[in-house]
Amino acid sequence: MRILDAFGPDTPALQVSQIATRAKLPLSTASRMVDELIDHGLLRRDAHRHVRIGVRLWELGQRASPTLGLREAALPFMEDLHAVTGHHVQIGVLQNDEVLFIERLSARSSVINFTRIAGRLSLHASSSGLVLLAHAGRTLQERILNSPMERFTDATITTEAALRSELARIRHDGYAFCPGYLHPDATGVAAPVRDSRNRVIAALSVVVPNDDAARSHIPALLAAARGTHRLLVGPSAEQPKLDDHEQ
DSSP states (O other), rough: OOHHHTTTTSEEEOOHHHHHHHTTTTHHHHHHHHHHHTTTSSEEOOOOOEEEEEEHHHHHHHHTTTHHHHHHHHHHHHHHHHHOOOEEEEEEEETEEEEEEEEEEOTTOOOOOOOOOOEEEEEESSSSHHHHHTTTTTTHHHHHHHSOEEEEEEEETOHHHHHHHHHHHHHHHHSSEETTTTTTTTTEEEEEETTTSSSSSEEEEEEEETTTTTGGHHHHHHHHHHHHHHTTTTTTTOOOOOOOOGG
16 A cells, blocks of 8 residues: 555656655565556556556546546536536545545646646635535534645635635535635636535536636536536435545
């Protein structure tokens, strides 16, 4: 697991020596274990002899994914939303103290966006994270409220009082509107996705230019979130079963 954890969104390809350092293993041990994982298809070597995650690991992960039903339900509405906005559309779930993005649609001409599939962002600074935090349990909320908050831009929320106010506003309005929180040129807008018991299990969001038209995307986003909810609670839909700490 330490070897597999060495790979991240920004480090998809590593040398064996880098893996050994990140996994805190002797080079000889790391080299032997990497070879075994390659033999099983869980890792692979590319044309430059760098090690990457193997297709077999992706295949196994897809079979076991607790968010598979959620992604399948959300994707048709994400595609419609992407066609309307012409910018990034993504869906994320709560994973420990971060938001984990499980699907994303984008285009080359879209505004700048820091998210990617299987990537994570801070709860206090992203629209999806704020939606999830606003509806999370009190223990998680207090932990984030009383922890240092990284500043990404001048608009990023970094104080307990401001974050409490923001979370209350999100619960009242039913969505998060975050102009310039992560990047001055981008506005994140997110809405909660609920399950059959009305629990917020995900956040559907768009990332659009930070301009006067940003708010115009809110109705379409809310409609897509409601559509995902209806499909999730339908008789043929499989409910995503998330761990307690993820809800």
